[in-house]
Amino acid sequence: MARKKEKKVRLCCPYCEQEIMEADFPYCQACQVTIFYCPKCRKPLPRENMVCPHCGAEIKG
Numbered sequence: 630m631a632r633k634k635e636k637k638v639r640l641c642c643p644y645c646e647q648e649i650m651e652a653d654f655p656y657c658q659a660c661q662v663t664i665f666y667c668p669k670c671r672k673p674l675p676r677e678n679m680v681c682p683h684c685g686a687e688i689k690g
C-alpha cells in the first residue's frame with residue numbers, strides 16, 4: 630500500500646500535549662479548549678495568550 634506523503638504538521642495541545650486531529654478547527658477535547666495559532670510562527674497557542682511564547686509575537690483578536 631502506497632502511502633501519500635502528507636505535509637500536515639502534527640499539532641499538539643499546548644496544555645496537555647495531546648495530538649490535535651482537526652487542523653482546521655483545532656480543539657483539544659481533553660482540555661476543552663480551542664487552540665489558536667500564532668500568525669507568525671504558526672505554532673499552537675493557548676487561546677488566552679496575548680503573546681506567543683515561541684516567537685514573542687503579539688496576538689491580536
Ligand SMILES: [Zn+2]
Nearest residue numbers: 642645657660
Ligand atoms: Zn489539551
Ligand SMILES: [Zn+2]
Nearest residue numbers: 667670681684
Ligand atoms: Zn509565534
